[in-house]
Amino acid sequence: MSPSERRRIAHALARIDYPRPLTGIDLAKRRWLGVLVSVTACVVLIGWIFFLELTLRRTFHTQHWKGAWVGFDVILLLAFAATGWAFWRGRQVVIACLVVTATLLCCDAWFDVLLDAGTPDVWGSLASAALVELPLALLMFTTAGRLIRLSAVFAVGGRGDQGERGVPPEDLLPPLWKIPIFGGFSVSRGRQPR
DSSP: OOHHHHHHHHHHHHHHSOOOTTTTOOHHHHHHHHHHHHHHHHHHHHHHHHHHHHHOOSOOOOSOHHHHHHHHHHHHHHHHHHHHHHHHHTOTTHHHHHHHHHHHHHHHHHHHHHHHTTSTTHHHHHHHIIIIIHHHHHHHHHHHHHHHHHHHHHHHHOSOSOOGGGOOOGGGOOOGGGSOGGGGOBTTTTBOOO
């Protein structure tokens, strides 16, 4: 049998024999609750954004400027340290660490550029964002997505047929937005994803 035929058989067997440890939990209701909370948050934020746009002053003086920026950079340092530790130990939590650290880098780039706009420092902020912070954040988001895809393949299909270095070939890794929650089983109804 060819590697792709073995892979297809392994996936078919894995789908048949996939354990359902979440039996009894109504995931459909919880997903709808997640959708409801997200939509509500979006509606509230839209109103809040309009309110801020209409009421905020153009300039503002603050007493704790240094504390805010030093504190933010300390949090960013802790996020990088946690990410490094998780990579070093080979832990799944590295995915969450990568997403958090990348998000913090994007926030740092946004605020640096926006708050330096109209000053001579804006060019340094733009260079830092374009050459360091945003490329590093993109690399971290991409790595997190790939690790999630790999984890899903290993969780649903077992180790199956692997390519070089014990990593499944790219054709086994579906795009992240196509991987259903919990391997695609609707626990309450026992159906496969479409």
